[in-house]
Amino acid sequence: MRQAELESTIPKRRAFRGPLLHFLADPGSTACAEASPKVTGYFADGLLLVEDGLVSACGSAGDLLPRLDRSWALTEYQDKLILPGFVDCHTHYPQTDMIAAHGEQLLQWLQHYAFPTEGRFVDAAHAVELAEVFLDELLRNGTTTALVLATVHSQSVDAFFGAAAARGLRMLAGKLLMDRNAPDYLTDTAASGDADSRALIEHWHGVDRLGYAITPRFALTSSDAQLAQAGKLAAEYPDVYLHTHLAENRDESMRIAELFPASRGSLDVYERFGLLRERAIFAHCLYLQADDRRRLAECDAAIAFCPTSNLFLGSGLFDLAAADAAGVRVGLATDIGAGTSFGLLQTLGDAYKVLQLQGQSLSSLRAFYLATLGGARALSLDRYIGNFLPGKEADLVVLDPTATPLLARRMQGVHDLAERLFVLMTLGDDRCVAATYALGRLVHQR
Ligand code: GUN
Ligand code: ZN
Numbered sequence: 001m002r003q004a005e006l007e008s009t010i011p012k013r014r015a016f017r018g019p020l021l022h023f024l025a026d027p028g029s030t031a032c033a034e035a036s037p038k039v040t041g042y043f044a045d046g047l048l049l050v051e052d053g054l055v056s057a058c059g060s061a062g063d064l065l066p067r068l069d070r071s072w073a074l075t076e077y078q079d080k081l082i083l084p085g086f087v088d089c090h091t092h093y094p095q096t097d098m099i100a101a102h103g104e105q106l107l108q109w110l111q112h113y114a115f116p117t118e119g120r121f122v123d124a125a126h127a128v129e130l131a132e133v134f135l136d137e138l139l140r141n142g143t144t145t146a147l148v149l150a151t152v153h154s155q156s157v158d159a160f161f162g163a164a165a166a167r168g169l170r171m172l173a174g175k176l177l178m179d180r181n182a183p184d185y186l187t188d189t190a191a192s193g194d195a196d197s198r199a200l201i202e203h204w205h206g207v208d209r210l211g212y213a214i215t216p217r218f219a220l221t222s223s224d225a226q227l228a229q230a231g232k233l234a235a236e237y238p239d240v241y242l243h244t245h246l247a248e249n250r251d252e253s254m255r256i257a258e259l260f261p262a263s264r265g266s267l268d269v270y271e272r273f274g275l276l277r278e279r280a281i282f283a284h285c286l287y288l289q290a291d292d293r294r295r296l297a298e299c300d301a302a303i304a305f306c307p308t309s310n311l312f313l314g315s316g317l318f319d320l321a322a323a324d325a326a327g328v329r330v331g332l333a334t335d336i337g338a339g340t341s342f343g344l345l346q347t348l349g350d351a352y353k354v355l356q357l358q359g360q361s362l363s364s365l366r367a368f369y370l371a372t373l374g375g376a377r378a379l380s381l382d383r384y385i386g387n388f389l390p391g392k393e394a395d396l397v398v399l400d401p402t403a404t405p406l407l408a409r410r411m412q413g414v415h416d417l418a419e420r421l422f423v424l425m426t427l428g429d430d431r432c433v434a435a436t437y438a439l440g441r442l443v444h445q446r
Contacts (some may be wrong), residue, residue: 057274087333090306098336117337127156127160141342142345142399143344147172171209190228190229194226227270266287398436399434401428
């Protein structure tokens with residue numbers, strides 16, 4: 001369906017009928033998590049009622065159909081699976097054009113691919129074009145909310161938020177702060193980065209469904225002065241997000257130890273500058289110090305687990321069991337363009353494999369929890385999105401479990417919901433995303 005054929009207004013009353021799944025709690029880390037009604041809401045013949053873009057009821061069709069009268073538009077998805085829209089907790093929209101760049105690990109990859117690609121965003125028209133391409137990809141993959149890095153240029157944030165607002169999406173983003181160890185054409189200063197971030201917060205934070213994230217790229221590309229300014233800004237705006245990379249790569253960690261000899265590691269650097277707090281989201285977290293997970297949990301910060309990216313850059317393996325044991329909130333993330341898929345389905349498939357390599361077994365129910373309510377919790381957005389409780393914003397994805405010949409054949413042999421989900425996250429991709437809705441409005445249809 002072309003953009004022009006998608007819906008431009010939020011329908012007053014719309015009902016969705018079909019198999020329906022959402023989560024009320026974390027199914028936990030056990031490999032054989034079962035669908036218990038306290039944790040998992042599953043209705044083989046479900047009905048989701050949406051009024052003015054918000055969920056008004058979710059349950060079995062048998063219970064809820066009598067509520068429908070002629071004022072309701074009914075959309076049927078009998079052979080599909082209706083889920084809350086996916087949440088991507090860390091991704092770079094400007095890196096869309098350099099996805100699948102061969103041959104390097106993080107620090108060289110940044111120099112050779114990421115920085116030159118981001119340099120093009122000095123051109124506002126280019127930023128507008130890429131924002132649209134990126135959002136098309138998210139919606140084609142069933143992702144309705146993301147925490148997004150822009151570039152150092154303010155206009156890259158304006159372009160992204162403008163495009164997200166026009167589509168009615170709930171999105172978080174921020175301008176990169178980077179005043180050292182990057183090409184001249186990509187650096188700001190402590191003062192200009194602070195002024196630009198303030199102006200963007202005042203302009204965009206809390207407008208429509210948008211939220212701002214103060215975004216020092218990582219400790220290597222910000223001076224002490226810039227990190228201190230970012231910490232001051234974060235204290236002034238406690239409901240604004242903080243977003244950065246943490247402990248992704250061994251060489252990076254060694255360079256940070258050289259640059260910040262007084263610190264006990266990368267998280268300690270951030271903490272000393274006031275960048276460890278609730279609404280702080282740290283991508284990767286592979287090479288943490290002994291106490292770091294405890295500190296993350298105590299400060300109510302969250303981790304973005306980026307399995308595809310970590311494999312592609314050869315960065316390492318994220319230890320989900322250790323994060324769980326410390327009680328840190330974790331969401332799932334694609335990390336485009338180091339990640340190689342916009343799809344949370346493939347990201348879940350890779351998460352499973354990354355954990356297998358460490359003797360951990362991700363259940364499919366936990367996996368889909370992480371892609372929906374878990375992500376919403378990691379981003380402190382669960383009062384708006386993440387499941388179908390009444391009052392939540394009706395962002396949803398409709399999956400086709402038999403979208404390809406192989407899936408159709410494999411699905412004939414599945415016995416229960418958990419197995420169907422596991423096959424979907426192992427074999428599925430954007431071909432499985434039949435439709436995506438934001439606030440009950442169709443924003444993608446295959
Ligand atoms: N660390 C600092 N910048 C980046 C980036 O653009 N991508 C990834 N994966 N890690 C980073
Ligand atoms: Zn990243």
